[in-house]
Amino acid sequence: MKISELKAGLEQRGLVPRNRFGQNFLIDPALLKSIPKDAGVQTGDRVLEVGPGAGALTEELLAAGALVLGVEIDVGLHAWLQERFHHEISEGSLRLVEGDVLAKTERLHPEVEAWWNSGPPPRVVSNLPYVISGPFLGRLPGRPLLGAHILLQKEMAEKAAGRGGAGSLPVRLGLSFEVSLGRGLPPEVFWPRPKVDSIFLNLHPLEEAPSPAEEKVLRELLRLGFAQKRKCLLPRLSADFPAASEALTNSGVLETARPEEVPASLWLKAAREVIIQDSSSP
Incomplete structure (x- = not known):
């Protein structure tokens, strides 16, 4: 046209x-x-x-x-x-x-x-x-x-x-x-x-992309994590997603870290830990 x-x-x-x-x-x-x-x-x-x-x-x-x-x-x-x-x-x-x-x-x-x-x-x-x-x-x-x-x-x-x-x-x-x-x-x-x-x-x-369930949790974690980018990440996550906070800590993420300092692979690992914890809860 x-x-x-x-x-x-x-x-x-x-x-x-x-x-x-x-x-x-x-x-x-x-x-x-x-x-x-x-x-x-x-x-x-x-x-x-x-x-x-x-x-x-x-x-x-x-x-x-x-x-x-x-x-x-x-x-x-x-x-x-x-x-x-x-x-x-x-x-x-x-x-x-x-x-x-x-x-x-x-x-x-x-x-x-x-x-x-x-x-x-x-x-x-x-x-x-x-x-x-x-x-x-x-x-x-x-x-x-x-x-x-x-x-x-x-x-x-x-x-x-x-x-x-x-x-x-x-x-x-x-x-x-x-x-x-x-x-x-x-x-x-x-x-x-x-x-x-x-x-x-x-x-x-990608062949190994997050599953729909993992993507849903990942979206929630990232929304919370990046809501206040200048503040430390782990204290904010620990209240609503303690399993995610623990997974990041165990992976070497410092308590003073900000969300942009966390590699994408660790965000996915944190989301998977949340799913594991939720599935094991009574």
Whole structure:
């Protein structure tokens, strides 16, 4: 879709890009065509696309043979997608969900949850709206996932990859996935142009990733641990998770240590000790 067609289509429907939804449309045709290949999409792959917008990337994913679930929060764009892809919807290669991909808990939209668990592990391929990038990425560990190729604000992608220092999200992602940064994109390939650079974040699942039960406890430990990064970690953990505090102490973590000083492997060890203690409690 050319930028002239995009603008005309929006104007015809009385739509404008909305900042609150982080709408910056990809407008580089060559780039759009390359994304499915860069993401490793194969014919028959189930692909989640968050924020399909006007469907430029959706079109390329379908052309690559993917079975796409598109989740669009903008009512007007959702209606346009239904109109534009009515044939693909009727034949079953595309399914659209209108709404916020994020549920109020640590889960995804109920229809997305049901779809995710109804078949083989999916891929996530998205020009992800910046406003939901952190919460969405935080919902990926602990899920069956074939891989992810997600376009993010550069600063957010670097943080997720652990290049911005330790934090709850990079620890969790690093334990579940091989995390790498891909191609960087300038503002000029978007309309409207964002004020920041963008870059692709790649996630490839690790064979020895935490189990869903371990990931749940790990998330709780990290949330508590990083809530006050400047304070010592062990005293805060000992009240709610004494088994975790003891496991870290036995692994050589000092009482004065701060959360960013604890290696990811020890966070996972602490989570496993919590599970062992809980399972042995009457």
